[in-house]
Amino acid sequence: MESLMDKCCSQCRHTPATPCRDYIVCRREGPFCHDDEVCKQKRREFLTRIMARPESGQQKVVVCGGLNCSSGGAFGLIDLFRAEVTRQKLGDKVQVVLSGCRGFCEQGPSVIIEPDRTFYRWVTAEDVPEIVALHLKENQVVERLLYQDPETGLLCRSCDDIPFYRRQMKVVLEHCGFINPEDIAEYVAVGGYRALTQALTGMSPEEVLAEIKKSGLRGRGGAGFPTGKKWESARRVPSNKRYVICNADEGDPGAFMDRAVLEGNPHSVLEGMLLCAYVIGSDEGYIYVRAEYPLAVRRLRIAIEQAERYGLLGENILNSGLNFRIHINEGAGAFVCGESTALMASIEGNRGVPRIKVPRSTEKGLFGKPTVLNNVETFANVPKIILKGGAWFATIGTERSKGTKIFALTGKVRNTGLVEVPMGITLRELIFDIGGGIKGGKRFKAVQIGGPSGGSLPEDMLDLQIDYESLTGAGAMMGSGSMVVMDEDNCMVNMARFFLNFTERESCGKCTPCREGTTRMLEILEKITTGKGSLSDIPLLEYLGGVVKTTSFCGLGTSAPNPVLTTLSYFRNEYLKHIQDKRCPAGECIALRQFMIIAEKCTGCGACRYVCPAHAVSGEKKKVHRIDPDACIRCGRCFEICKYQAVKRR
Amino acid sequence: MAKEVTLMINGQEITVPAGTTVLEAARQADIYIPTLCYDPELSLWGGCRLCIVEVRGWKNLPASCITPVRQGMVVETESPAVRHARRTLIELLLANHPEDCLACERTGACALQDLAYRYGIRQSSFTGKRRNHTIESGNPFIVRDMNKCILCGLCVRVCSEIVGRSAIDFANRGFFSKVAAPMDLPLERSECVFCGNCISVCPVGALTGKPMWGQGRRWEIKKVQTVCPYCGTGCSFNLNVKDDRVIGVTSNPDAPVNGRWLCIKGRFGFGFIHHRERIQMPLIRDPFLFSKVNWDQAIGLAARKLKEIKAKHGPDSIGVLASARCTNEENYLLNKFARAVIGTNNIDHCARL
Structure with a gap:
């Protein structure tokens, strides 16, 4: 037995060709088919190594291998930890593993030591010997690497004490960041594939479906279609073939929840897809994942390969008669391929443009067969619902939006990262309590929810409860769950221009309003941000935005004007300032910036003259300098360099 | 017998079989809804969005060509919201369309021109960048001016669904979308067989027959229906006659054998008619x-x-x-x-x- 997944002795007969229905439960509680204390002991040893418990004396170093931490050098840390552990002769007591993203990206690269759940932040190569020598050997916490609660000033020893984690509710992300995503045994050890076993051995497809319906789970891709209803309609259509598709084409700028799930716990998605296949009677599934997520793709491939090796994918899974295979389809970088019908067209090898939605994909989807397409996060919720029951899931959240939702918190917020919260939490709790408020003590201005399809909500809407309906009502949208927080230094017109620039480039070109309309809207916004706007541009933007929104073919077009329309209604003043005063209040629109030197404050040090790349600053030493507005390229270097606040920006 | 559905279009009660689209239902009742990308003989596309209608209780304005009728649906085809949006869409198309109707080969038979006329659009409210494609006229049959293309996709669909060649498809994305042969090669280096059926479905001046260039205006031309002399299939089409000379061939939608579809010989092989070496009597x-x-x-x-x-x-x-x-x-x-x-x-x- 080299892994928990292997057979304990020759009496175990499980192989993919001769599957045993008890295989998964047997890993943790078995063996059942024979009674052998040695076999039991072997399993227990593997389990304690994977789930280090205080009484066992085992320790586990979990290095976060999410994108942020790995770009901060986390992959190198693993080798260093392993080398150091070997050098200090701790090899049999300490395991060093890589995990997926654990969300607190701001503090990366982060390392968690199990079983204490000690959270070390900003770990560098130099810290490794100290952690090994002090914590792993002497059981002393390295205090300088602990997270300090900015409010109370207390050091947080366990990650559960950190306010960022404490106020979250982890359902989908429960094991993300704590288990090794490249080892199926770790997933099984924490209870993975139990829901599948439970469904295949003790529940009919109808019963599984009933649980999903009872849970009230709605699609996490943004539109919020009830998952149970979708599965039921695909099940009802008579067909000899049905497909399950997992939409992992997460394209919103600022969104990375699906990536975190795929990189942190890919098996939970596979298990969700298997359960869906069981309900609708499918034997083939696709995961459409962006090629820009190479790590997610790699971990998915590993996960699928491992699941196949142990008979959790393939023919006659766990001797239940269920056959299911999963293919990976890498997207070619088109945002619109996240739209369900465009995604299916792309899998079929056609141009990725949305198709007519009548009949629905659940009746005629991929290759003309009934198809269920759900988002990564939706599938990852499914095993939890089956294990804990739909009724449990329905207790979380609001009246119409059940469960938790993962948000990618980015922008000017102090704790950027990934958070999972119950539906119905207010924006204020999310941004200020979990997110820790605005960086640098600046003032909150707005939050853009739902990426380029969503809208910007101002300060007075901070007490809005987050659920599908309330966000749509406010002009934003759940979308995939990206949240970009903006402070007083952000120009809302420029922000709208940024997101529209994205949708304009990503429009597939099929329908007139999206293809031509977004281009014209972008041109008007560019006019405004460069000071060439006129007052008539505002009604023109509003009316054009309305037409694009109401007449476009797919969700990309119908939601593209949202950032513009919401900023127009909540931050109209900023537009007016750009147009009437030719001024950008936040100072972000480069063309509208103006720099001048305040004569009273200028000491004539010459720093601004020295840094100006355009030679626009003139003046003799120790005499008042001046900026030539015609030569100035508005880069702001003089403003940043001046120690005497003598350069004024307006 | 199929189930029947009753709906209301512009206050008129209409009963049609279930599965009919709103557009078809309206056309059956002689209610006008403009379209650019719809063709009853081709698959549905739903891209031009000109056939939008207002349905009571619906948030957006759906395209009637791809919206099936539902029992009790209340549809307005020319409500203020629809007219407003439709005008905007036409303006958006015009903003990216050359303003050379004066010299355009299609003038008088152009769907976009007709729509601008019908909705009284003298000029677009929008200005900005435009496409700048070179006009492709290297072959003797089809002139392609992709600056005039409104991307309705009819040519793409006719080529794949009727002709079966799939010589052209959409290339590029978004604003830079264009219809092109693979690798954007000229048609003569593609799979194109120059049947010219794409010309017969193009609603604007993007695709025109080269032989007819500069030969006459649509209203000067007399159309004479005849049967193609080239083979025994018996296709018919219209000879376009101006001043007693045949200047070209256009499809006749009422042709009993072939409808609008022709091959290269029928559409372009009329040069013999007025050829000076044409044999007009028996020779021994x-x-x-x-x-x-x-x-x-x-x-x-x-x-x-x-x-x-x-x-x-x-x-x-x-x-x-x-x-x-x-x-x-x-x-x-x-x-x-x-x-x-x-x-x-x-x-x-x-x-x-």
Whole structure:
């Protein structure tokens, strides 16, 4: 037995060709088919190594291998930890593993030591010997690497004490960041594939479906279609073939929840897809994942390969008669391929443009067969619902939006990262309590929810409860769950221009309003941000935005004007300032910036003259300098360099 | 019998079979809804969005060509919201369309021009960047001006669904979308067979027949329906006649055999009509020079010679070869002529060679 997944002795007969229905439960509680204390002991040893418990004396170093931490050098840390552990002769007591993203990206690269759940932040190569020598050997916490609660000033020893984690509710992300995503045994050890076993051995497809319906789970891709209803309609259509598709084409700028799930716990998605296949009677599934997520793709491939090796994918899974295979389809970088019908067209090898939605994909989807397409996060919720029951899931959240939702918190917020919260939490709790408020003590201005399809909500809407309906009502949208927080230094017109620039480039070109309309809207916004706007541009933007929104073919077009329309209604003043005063209040629109030197404050040090790349600053030493507005390229270097606040920006 | 659905369009109660689209239902009731990308003979596309309608209780304005009717639906085709949005869409198309209607080959038969006229749009509210594609006219048949293309996709669909060539498809994305042959090569280096059926469905001046360029305005042309002389299929089309000269061929939607679809010969092979070397009467060569004769003389000579050969060498010394350009009836007669009149079974058809 080299892994928990292997057979304990020759009496175990499980192989993919001769599957045993008890295989998964047997890993943790078995063996059942024979009674052998040695076999039991072997399993227990593997389990304690994977789930280090205080009484066992085992320790586990979990290095976060999410994108942020790995770009901060986390992959190198693993080798260093392993080398150091070997050098200090701790090899049999300490395991060093890589995990997926654990969300607190701001503090990366982060390392968690199990079983204490000690959270070390900003770990560098130099810290490794100290952690090994002090914590792993002497059981002393390295205090300088602990997270300090900015409010109370207390050091947080366990990650559960950190306010960022404490106020979250982890359902989908429960094991993300704590288990090794490249080892199926770790997933099984924490209870993975139990829901599948439970469904295949003790529940009919109808019963599984009933649980999903009872849970009230709605699609996490943004539109919020009830998952149970979708599965039921695909099940009802008579067909000899049905497909399950997992939409992992997460394209919103600022969104990375699906990536975190795929990189942190890919098996939970596979298990969700298997359960869906069981309900609708499918034997083939696709995961459409962006090629820009190479790590997610790699971990998915590993996960699928491992699941196949142990008979959790393939023919006659766990001797239940269920056959299911999963293919990976890498997207070619088109945002619109996240739209369900465009995604299916792309899998079929056609141009990725949305198709007519009548009949629905659940009746005629991929290759003309009934198809269920759900988002990564939706599938990852499914095993939890089956294990804990739909009724449990329905207790979380609001009246119409059940469960938790993962948000990618980015922008000017102090704790950027990934958070999972119950539906119905207010924006204020999310941004200020979990997110820790605005960086640098600046003032909150707005939050853009739902990426380029969503809208910007101002300060007075901070007490809005987050659920599908309330966000749509406010002009934003759940979308995939990206949240970009903006402070007083952000120009809302420029922000709208940024997101529209994205949708304009990503429009597939099929329908007139999206293809031509977004281009014209972008041109008007560019006019405004460069000071060439006129007052008539505002009604023109509003009316054009309305037409694009109401007449476009797919969700990309119908939601593209949202950032513009919401900023127009909540931050109209900023537009007016750009147009009437030719001024950008936040100072972000480069063309509208103006720099001048305040004569009273200028000491004539010459720093601004020295840094100006355009030679626009003139003046003799120790005499008042001046900026030539015609030569100035508005880069702001003089403003940043001046120690005497003598350069004024307006 | 299919289930029937009753809906209300512009206050008029209409009953149609379930599965009918709102557009079809409206057209059955003679209610006008403009379209650019819809064609009843091709698959549905739903891209131009001009056929948008207002449905009571619906948030957005759905495209009627892809919206199936529902029981009790209340539809407005020219409500203020619809007119407003439709005008905007036309303006958006015009903002990216050359303003050269004065010299455009399509003037007078252009769907975009008609829409601008109908909705009173003198100029677009929008200005900005425009496409700048070079006009492709390197081949003798089809002129492609992709600056005028409104990306309705009819040519793409006709090429794949009717012709079966799929020589063209959409290339690039968003604002820079264009219809192109693979690798954006000119048509003559693609799979194109120059049947010109794309020209017959193009609603604007993006695709035009090269032979007709500069030959005349639509309203100067008299259309004369005729049957194609090239093969026995019996396609019909309209000869476009101006000043008693045939200047081109256009599809006749009422053609019983072929509808609008033609091949390269029918659509572009009309140059022989006014050719100065066209043979217009029978000629007999005797012995080296051709002399013009009348039909009686020509047929008389042929009959005499055939009789002589048959008398001298027997009927099987004669063979008859029928032509694919003949109709079925003509080929039948030729068969009778060979077997009953000459008395030989030596008859074959060029299509078998």
